[in-house]
Amino acid sequence: MRVALLGAGRIGRRHAARLTVTPGVADLVVADAEPRRAAALAEAVGARPARTVGEVFTSAGVDAVVIATATASHAALITRAARAGLPAFCEKPVAPDLAGTIAALREVEAAGTLLQIGFQRRFDAGFLAAREALRSGALGRVHTIRCVTSDAAPPPPDFLPLSGGLFRDCMVHDFDAVRWLTGREVTEVYARGSNGGAAFFREAGDVDTAAALLLLDDGTLVTATATRYNGAGYDVRVELSGERDQWVAGLDDRAPLTSAEPGGPAAPRRPWPDFQERFEDAFRAELAAFVRAARGLAPNPCPGAEGLRALHIAEACEVSRREARPVRLADVG
Template sequence: MKLLQVAVLGAGRIGSYHVELLERQVEGIQVRGVYDLDRTRAQAVVDKFQLPRTYESVDEALGDEAVDVVLIASSTDQHATQIKQAAAAGKQIFCEKPIDLQLDAIDDALAAVKKHGVHLHVGFNRRFDRNFAEVKRLLETGAIGASHVLRITSRDPAPPPAEYVKVSGGIYKDMMIHDLDMARFLLGPDVESVTAFGSVMIDPAIGKAGDVDTAIAVLRYRSGAQAIIENSRQAPYGYDQRIEVHGEKGVLNADNMRDHTVTLGDRKGYHNPALPRFFVERYHQAYVNQFKAFVETLSRSGQPMPVSGEDGRAAVLLAEACTRSLKEGRTVRLEEFV
């Protein structure tokens, strides 16, 4: 079987991490080359993993006839443009979230994907976490009957720099967007309205940058079910990721993952193993699983991508609704965006 050849656009933290995963842990695909605005950074990744080439431009990467797939791991403001360019070049596309911060730009990108008949997968890796996938499976079997309340807790170990916050799109589009996608993944797409709350409790510089660092969103579904999402930019005890679904027949819990399940008890009390430090440690296998699903889907002609461009758009729409709700201090109905 021919190996899929991928050109990676972006050699920052997530781009270089993806190169490592594709080269060392995912079969059926290999990295042909890397492009980054910072050529030195791109060359460092190429040298580290002994890749065939460094591209001098996006056009050079897209013009490489050997390339089947373009992996977009550049800055968010480049995603939609590079999707359109890759689609026009006839390449299959894997794009990190979000597609863009603006719905109009997303619509243009999705139109290009449709026009040129290529596939687009959006990188919501948490869908591929084995624990969250098991929650999804059990919900689909009817294990707890109709879902009533979904609770998602997501807390980072430390806040990002204020300079990053200024260009991130805000906590709802940068951080909570993963949880908004997870709410759709678990309870479905039929969200009726969103009510968001937020405050600055951790770093005043984040407030000065125009954002909040502590946020809650309540999603109401047409069925009457509700999803409550809580985000914090700082949890000193580690990377906190939990899900609970309460339903008519029972409850499902996906707790934090730890290195082991041993608890030490001594004169000072009980001591549990530490939480993962951050997303790379916590979701490493989810990233691998996601790429495996992507490669498998491409090998099956006509199959839809595991996370579609429409899924990517829906998550941004929910994040935009949260942003509007916080700004205007009211519940926002999704029909306002139609």
């Protein structure tokens, strides 16, 4: 299968290396808005460079596309892929807002093509095991879920105005994970944010730390917290508390935690530095799943509608943060 990678930036570079070893990928084409960057990455991984991004959809002869470009370009590239009849994998989000997301998904539906959204936690071994434990009934009735996402360091200042903010860019992964783990929908949210770090968060209208309380349609309570400042390392966990048992995904010997108890575990020697290293195996698994789905060998594991539903929760949280009130999802978008 001939696959085109769109985007030679931070995520694109890692995806290029992953795709070169993905089963079923016989040829890789790399395209970027900056042709020299595409050429350099293609040479580094033994791929073919495209002269322009547009060439991918007209004369590159590819069978599928992987979109790892800046957020603002996702919807347009998804639309071009759909109109060209190409299955597409796209890093979240589909678009920065609900209207743009819906418009792009309508293009995919009209074309009848495949669109897989990049929520890599669905492919992480710990998250998969926690989901199985929950779905099997081993935990009993799950009454509380706690999500934690902590970046080791803030993103570059120029990233923030285009990111959509902490809820849409970062915590949207937690929102998707909660829906995927439980099979339930969020009905109401209450969210707050704070800024104690660099001024560029406030200047972008964003926050560097946030907390949200989510209510699921079966009454389960979910707390989700996120921060851009966790000097101990990159930390992602989800705790599932049931009447019979409690499970946690993301608690391993590299989780950046230090026990305050006498004799408790010390801080890890090699904490996770970032999301790319923490979820390397999951990224490889989701790209392999995309190739299988694009070849018609397996169903789509994460359709575009899943991205819309997670973004809907993030939008409700942003409204709640700005207006300091609980928000029902039915009243947003």
